[in-house]
Amino acid sequence: MDAIDLLLREHEMIRRMVDVLEQYIARVDSGVEQGRHELVLLVTFFREYVDLSHHEKEESILIPALVRAGMSWDSGPIEQVRKEHNLERYLTQALRHASLQAKTWSVHDRKHLVDVARSFLEFLRNHMTKEEELLFPAMRERLSAEALEDLTRRLRRFEEAREASGDAEITRRLAEELLERFAPESGT
Numbered sequence: 001m002d003a004i005d006l007l008l009r010e011h012e013m014i015r016r017m018v019d020v021l022e023q024y025i026a027r028v029d030s031g032v033e034q035g036r037h038e039l040v041l042l043v044t045f046f047r048e049y050v051d052l053s054h055h056e057k058e059e060s061i062l063i064p065a066l067v068r069a070g071m072s073w074d075s076g077p078i079e080q081v082r083k084e085h086n087l088e089r090y091l092t093q094a095l096r097h098a099s100l101q102a103k104t105w106s107v108h109d110r111k112h113l114v115d116v117a118r119s120f121l122e123f124l125r126n127h128m129t130k131e132e133e134l135l136f137p138a139m140r141e142r143l144s145a146e147a148l149e150d151l152t153r154r155l156r157r158f159e160e161a162r163e164a165s166g167d168a169e170i171t172r173r174l175a176e177e178l179l180e181r182f183a184p185e186s187g188t
């Protein structure tokens with residue numbers, strides 16, 4: 001499994017959790033869901049797994065490798081992806097605030113949460129598709145076999161550190177718990 005497969009596998013995991021968030025939000029929108037517990041778990045997952053791990057790998061390992069191979073840091077696809085990571089952090093923060101609100105959600109709070117969450121879902125799906133169409137193919141096109149191997153090694157090392165710290169286990173458990181509660185009808 002090389003760097004591209006590793007990152008694609010993470011996108012797969014993120015998409016599953018985006019689907020879970022979509023289901024949760026549909027319940028909030030229809031007034032069925034009153035609880036915030038799942039939202040806290042989801043936000044924790046998106047912060048820990050997407051921001052602090054996946055995007056960190058893209059920003060501190062993948063993008064520098066592509067820049068070394070001649071891609072521009074401050075224009076084109078890399079600039080777009082970097083800007084999108086900032087927007088993703090902002091949207092995650094907005095969801096986090098909703099999840100931490102102590103008082104019961106008003107109709108307005110609920111609508112605001114649904115709007116923010118739907119923007120987040122759509123944004124994240126488009127972001128991953130963009131990376132798969134623009135950024136990931138550049139790994140094969142621009143990186144030498146050695147550079148791709150080095151990239152794969154660095155990504156693995158990052159993951160080993162997450163395993164050693166226990167962070168990887170935390171996000172795995174969060175994902176398992178959420179997937180159990182929101183099992184997709186098709187079953188995976």
Ligand SMILES: [Fe+2]
Pocket residue numbers: 055058081085127131
């Ligand atoms: Fe990304």
Ligand SMILES: [Fe+2]
Pocket residue numbers: 007011054058128131
């Ligand atoms: Fe990504």
